[in-house]
Every structure is written in C-alpha cells, then in structure tokens.
C-alpha cells in the first residue's frame with residue numbers, strides 16, 4: 001500500500017482521513033498544526049498525539065516535501081528554488097523579501113499549456129498538473145527553511161502569489177485545497193487578500209473560485225483589444241475581453257471594496273503605445289471593473305522574439321493610466337541575477353504538448369503575415 005502524503009490534504013480532507021483511521025476530528029487539527037505551523041514530518045516528534053495514532057500514521061502516511069534540485073540566492077535577498085517533481089520535470093518557487101512583507105511565488109503546473117508569447121514557461125510547453133501536496137510543499141518547505149535560515153520563530157512568508165509556472169485555474173481541483181491550507185489559521189493563517197491567484201482568464205473557473213475560495217485575483221491582461229490579446233495570450237480566443245471583463249465584475253460583486261490587479265507586460269512596440277493606454281482606459285471605464293494596473297518590464301528571452309519597452313515609455317504609459325484615475329504601479333524587477341524575475345521561471349519540463357514547436361510555428365506565421373500586411377506595424381516590430 002502506498003503511503004498517503006498528508007501535504008495533499010486541507011484540514012477538511014485531513015479530518016476525513018483521520019476519521020477513516022477511527023480518530024476524532026480534533027486529532028486532525030493537532031496533526032495539521034504540527035505539519036504546517038511547526039514544519040514537522042516525523043510523527044514521533046508530534047508529542048501531543050496519542051502513541052497509538054502515531055503508530056497508525058507511521059504505517060499508512062507520510063509528510064513528504066519536494067526534493068530541492070537547486071537553490072539560488074540573489075544579492076537583493078530573493079531566493080529561487082528548483083524542485084524535482086519527478087519524471088524529468090522540475091518547477092520553481094521564488095521568495096521575494098521586502099521591508100513590510102515576504103512574498104512567495106508558487107507554481108501550479110509543470111509547464112503551462114496556455115502558451116503566452118512573452119512567457120518562458122509557456123515556451124517550455126506543458127507536462128502535467130501539480131497535486132495539492134506539490135503546491136503546498138513549496139510553501140511548507142520555503143516557510144520552514146526561511147525560519148531556520150533567518151533565525152526567526154515567527155512566520156516569514158506573509159503573502160503567496162500563484163504566479164509561478166502554470167495557469168492555476170487550469171488545475172482547479174488541486175488548487176482550491178492548497179489555497180484553503182494557506183488561509184487556514186491552523187496552518188499558515190494568511191488573509192484572503194494576501195493570497196493571490198493569477199490567471200490568464202479562464203472565465204468559468206474565475207466564477208467557481210469566487211464562489212469556493214475568493215482570494216485576491218490578478219488577471220494577466222497584456223493587451224487592450226482582442227486582436228492583440230489573441231496573439232499574446234492565446235486563451236483570449238476562447239474567452240475574449242468582453243467575457244473576461246464581465247467575469248472580473250462578477251468576481252468582485254460579493255466584495256465591492258476589492259479590486260482586480262491587471263498585469264500588463266510591457267513589450268517594445270507591441271502593446272506600449274499611447275493608443276494602447278487609451279484603449280485600456282476605455283476598456284476599464286466601459287466594463288466598470290475596480291482595478292489596479294501593474295506594469296511589468298518584460299524579461300527578454302531569445303525564443304520570444306520580443307524586446308523590453310524602454311523605461312521612459314513604461315513611465316509615460318503609467319502616467320497616462322494614472323492621469324485617468326487608475327492606480328498604476330511599475331513592478332520592480334527582483335532577482336535579475338538569478339533569473340527569478342516574472343516570466344523567467346522556466347523550470348525544466350518534458351514538453352508533452354509540443355508547445356515549443358507550435359510557438360515557433362506561430363512566430364513564423366506571424367512574421368509572414370507582417371511581411372504581407374504592413375498595416376500591423378506594432379506586431380511586426382515585435383516579431384522581427
């Protein structure tokens with residue numbers, strides 16, 4: 001019989017597991033605290049659990065994290081881990097320390113099937129979904145490693161962003177118990193505003209998340225109109241902007257003081273012109289979505305054929321949005337020296353979807369189209 005990894009359970013799941021062993025539900029709370037609050041993996045360590053329960057657990061359960069393949073620390077304190085998830089796949093998590101918070105960026109899939117043009121994970125293709133335990137293991141490891149590393153007793157990670165490798169809403173079944181564990185006071189006790197799911201716009205799952213576990217939502221927007229977004233974020237062909245903006249509006253209905261964070265990767269000559277800012281302002285006005293914009297300087301990688309917007313253009317773009325009353329920030333790039341910045345989490349996956357091939361084909365088609373249709377100069381500039 002294979003042992004059950006207890007990192008796979010939220011508290012409800014663990015309670016059901018304990019009941020299956022003939023144990024009372026409150027035992028699950030004790031066990032959950034040992035695992036997540038104290039980082040314990042050895043049942044013998046769990047001194048307030050009855051000896052008989054410890055014996056039962058040793059026979060059928062484990063608390064098994066992910067093997068760390070590499071750890072890199074940036075001069076700015078950012079730490080990136082590469083975790084082995086087996087079968088030739090590896091995923092990354094990044095800790096970003098700031099004065100008033102410590103944020104962990106967590107992966108949800110080995111690779112990603114969405115295939116955004118500007119994202120190096122997308123260029124790697126998709127291998128498989130991570131399990132709940134593999135998602136939680138990134139936080140479990142990082143939190144307890146950092147406490148030891150920094151010599152601290154209290155919590156180090158105050159925020160989690162599901163912005164690592166993968167589209168979290170395409171791994172919904174594993175994601176929700178992982179989020180519940182992050183929020184649980186018997187585990188990490190993060191407030192729902194400090195846990196952010198970032199999606200490229202899987203509309204039906206946005207509705208489900210709003211009903212099941214309404215954490216903060218970030219939407220990878222990256223383009224102000226369907227034509228451009230179809231190219232940059234292919235999922236837009238399935239869920240175009242009008243549907244996406246309606247879903248954002250619905251997400252906020254139960255909590256009108258919340259807002260959506262729109263992420264916008266600034267690509268030289270592609271989506272960074274004043275006209276794009278004006279279209280964004282119009283999009284936000286007509287949809288009535290309460291939002292903030294986060295402009296992200298693109299982290300170039302050769303296969304993308306894209307270039308980072310010059311800093312003055314990013315600033316000018318931010319000013320246009322801010323002048324229209326939209327709260328806008330420009331993301332500081334962190335961990336540049338260890339390739340830990342946004343969109344650089346490439347991990348190492350076995351591409352089971354041949355996405356890299358399809359991306360290369362798309363790029364070639366785009367270049368051909370540009371050569372024959374000079375009326376799309378912005379896209380052409382990028383493709384070249």
Ligand code: SF4
Pocket residue numbers: 112113114115116119120121122123164165166167199200220
């Ligand atoms: S930006 Fe997100 S959704 Fe798009 S390819 Fe990268 S990981 Fe996937």
